[in-house]
Amino acid sequence: MSAISANQNFPALQVSGLRKRFDGPEVVKGVSFDIRAGEIFGLLGPNGAGKSTTINMIVGVTRIGGGRVAIFGFDNVRDYRITRRLTGVMHQEVVIDNFFTIDRALRIHSGYFGVDDDPAWRNMLIDRLGLRPHLDKVMIKLSGGLKRRFMVAKALIHKPKLLILDEPTAGVDVELRHSLWEFVREINASGTSILLTTHYLEEAEQMCERVAIMNHGEILALERTSDLVRRWGHRELTIELENPLAQLPPQLVALKARLDDDGRHLRLPVPAETTTGELVGRLHQLGLKIRELETRQPRLEEVFIELTGLKNGGGGQT
Numbered sequence: 001m002s003a004i005s006a007n008q009n010f011p012a013l014q015v016s017g018l019r020k021r022f023d024g025p026e027v028v029k030g031v032s033f034d035i036r037a038g039e040i041f042g043l044l045g046p047n048g049a050g051k052s053t054t055i056n057m058i059v060g061v062t063r064i065g066g067g068r069v070a071i072f073g074f075d076n077v078r079d080y081r082i083t084r085r086l087t088g089v090m091h092q093e094v095v096i097d098n099f100f101t102i103d104r105a106l107r108i109h110s111g112y113f114g115v116d117d118d119p120a121w122r123n124m125l126i127d128r129l130g131l132r133p134h135l136d137k138v139m140i141k142l143s144g145g146l147k148r149r150f151m152v153a154k155a156l157i158h159k160p161k162l163l164i165l166d167e168p169t170a171g172v173d174v175e176l177r178h179s180l181w182e183f184v185r186e187i188n189a190s191g192t193s194i195l196l197t198t199h200y201l202e203e204a205e206q207m208c209e210r211v212a213i214m215n216h217g218e219i220l221a222l223e224r225t226s227d228l229v230r231r232w233g234h235r236e237l238t239i240e241l242e243n244p245l246a247q248l249p250p251q252l253v254a255l256k257a258r259l260d261d262d263g264r265h266l267r268l269p270v271p272a273e274t275t276t277g278e279l280v281g282r283l284h285q286l287g288l289k290i291r292e293l294e295t296r297q298p299r300l301e302e303v304f305i306e307l308t309g310l311k312n313g314g315g316g317q318t
C-alpha cells in the first residue's frame, strides 16, 4: 500500500469560512470548525441546514464557493489526491455499484484511491459489518440495512484517517443502529477521526465529544456536547403534592412553575445556579407537602430545539 501518513500535529479537519450558493441564496454562509485528531464530532441541524453541502465541499464532490478545507494540514483543492486518500465518506444517499457483488466491489474499491487491497483489513470489515453471508449478492438485491453496512465498509476499505458519515443510520432499525455506532466507536478507538451527521440526537449526544449545531447555513453553537447541554438545557423538577392546589401561589408563579390540571403535579425549571434541594426547601416553606419528586436532566434534543427555533416552526424538521 502506498501509504500517505496523516500528520497528527494538524487537526484531522479544518474548515474555514466555507461558503456555497447554488442558484438562489447562499446555503452555507461562512462555516468554520476544526476536528481534532482522534475526535468524534457531530454536525447537527434540521433538514436543509446545509450539512450535506458542507460535507460535499469537504470531500470535493461539490465545488467550494468560498473559504478552505484542510485535512491533516493538506488543502483539499491543491492536495486533493492526498486528501481523498486520507478521507472515507459515506454519503446520505445510497450510492452503490448496482451490478457488482459485495465481494467484488470491496476488492477493487481501495484501488480507486491508489491503495492496494489488504485482505486482512477487508475481511475484518466484512466480518464486523456482518457482510460475510452476503458476499455473492449483487448490490441491487440488497436490503436497505445491508446496503448501509456495505457503504460503511466501502468508506473504510482504503483505511482513511478521517471518516465522514452523513446520516449513516437513516432508515436503519434499532439493532443495526446500535451495532453501527458500536463499530464506529471501535474504528475511532483505533485512531480514525470521525465527522458525523445524524437526526438521532440522543445518539449524537452519546457518540460525540463535541457538536456543532447548524441552521440556515450558519453554525449556531459549537462546543463540548456536555457543556452545550449544561449551558442551554434546563433541568426540570416534577413534584407530586400530597394535597392538590386550586391555583399556583404567587411565589411559584415567580419561579415559572406550572401546575397540571389535576392540581397535584407541579413542574419547576431548576435554574443552573440552584440546587434541587434549595427548590424543595422553598416548597416546604410554602407549606406544601411532597409525595414524590423527580428531576429530569436536560438533553441535547431540547437544546437543539431551542437553538434552531424548531419549537416555533423556525427551521424545518429534525
Ligand SMILES: Nc1ncnc2c1ncn2[C@@H]1O[C@H](COP(=O)(O)OP(=O)(O)OP(=O)(O)O)[C@@H](O)[C@H]1O
Pocket (backbone or CB within 6 Å): 022, 023, 027, 045, 046, 047, 048, 049, 050, 051, 052, 053, 054, 092
Ligand atoms: N445541488 C443543489 N442544487 C441546488 N440547491 C441545493 C443543491 N444541494 C443542496 N441544495 C440546497 O441547499 C440547502 C442545504 O441543503 P443540504 O442538503 O446541505 O442540507 P442538510 O442540512 O444536509 O439537510 P438534510 O438533513 O435534509 O440532509 C437546501 O436548501 C437544498 O435545497
